[in-house]
Structure formats: C-alpha cells, structure tokens
Amino acid sequence: MRTTFNYVKLALMSSLVNFLKQSDIFYQFTPTQLELVANICQEAVYNAGDLVFQENSNSKELYVISQGEVDIMINRGTGSLDKKDSAVVARLRRGQSFGEVALVDEGLRSASARASQKDTHLIIIQRDKLIMLCETYPQLGYRLMYNLAADLAMKIRNTDLRIREQLLYRPTDKK
DSSP: OHHHHHHHHHHHHHHHHHHHHHSGGGTTOOHHHHHHHHTTEEEEEEOTTOEEEOTTOOOOEEEEEEESOEEEEEEOSSSOOOGGGEEEEEEEOTTOEEOTHHHHHOOOOSSEEEEOSTTEEEEEEEHHHHHHHHHHSHHHHHHHHHHHHHHHHHHHHHHHHHHHHHHHHSOOOOO
C-alpha cells in the first residue's frame, strides 16, 4: 500500500513539475528549482462562477491556472459582486498567473478573481513559503522575480493599450 502511494505521489509531482515548466512565471527554471516549487504548491478546483478572491480582500497567494479560465474583475463602486456591477478587465487561461502583486507588497487585492469555466484547476502558492524558497535559493529567487517583473510589465503595457484605445476611439460630444 505504501509503495502504491509513493508511485501516485511521484506521478502527481512529475505532472506538476511538467506543468510548472510550461508556465510563464517559471520560465527558465531548472528541473531542481521546479521540483522545489512543486513541493510548496496546493491545488484547488473551482466551478464556473466561484469566487477565488474578492477585491479589497487580504490574501497572500500566487495563483497559476492549470486548467480552465479565470476572469479578473473590478467593482464599479456599488460594493456588490453581481455581474452587472462588475467589469471583467481580463480573462486568463492555462499557464497564466495572477495575484502576483501580493507577493511584492502584501496589500489588499486590487481586483476580484472568479472562475469562468467549470472544473477550473488552480495551483496555489503561499507567499511566505515562496519567499522562504527565494531566500534559501537566491538563483531561484532572482529568476522568479525577473519573470514576475516581465509578466507585470506586459500586463501594464496591455492595460495601457486598452486605456488608450478607449480614450482614442470613444465618441466625442459635438456641440
């Protein structure tokens, strides 16, 4: 029985390492670094419409989508999370991560995250465990922070382009 459990655990670990290798945030990690990260990961499954975290909440996890899709939403100021009161600002898919800013500043969430497909699988990595790994293995920490900076820069650029598009192409009032 114990041997079977070990084989199942090894198979799951191997599958997780293989997935992490394909994720943007873990780009150019060595196999050993990927195994170290895999050891601190947890997996959660969400159904369509399930809230992962709410805007202005205090949580300190990094999420990586292993299956399904997640909508990132901002509240329009009503305090409600009804679909009519929230605006979807991004839809993330397999291999993409979210919650990265909490790794840096430990502040409140700037948006809500909601599963948009049934059977959405998320890899969850606790901030304190990941930071401890980065401090213990500085090369791993450097690579992670480099990838994190690149990912956040891309998201900022995309947001800037969307804002510019809205400003440049919205109808103007003619008097």
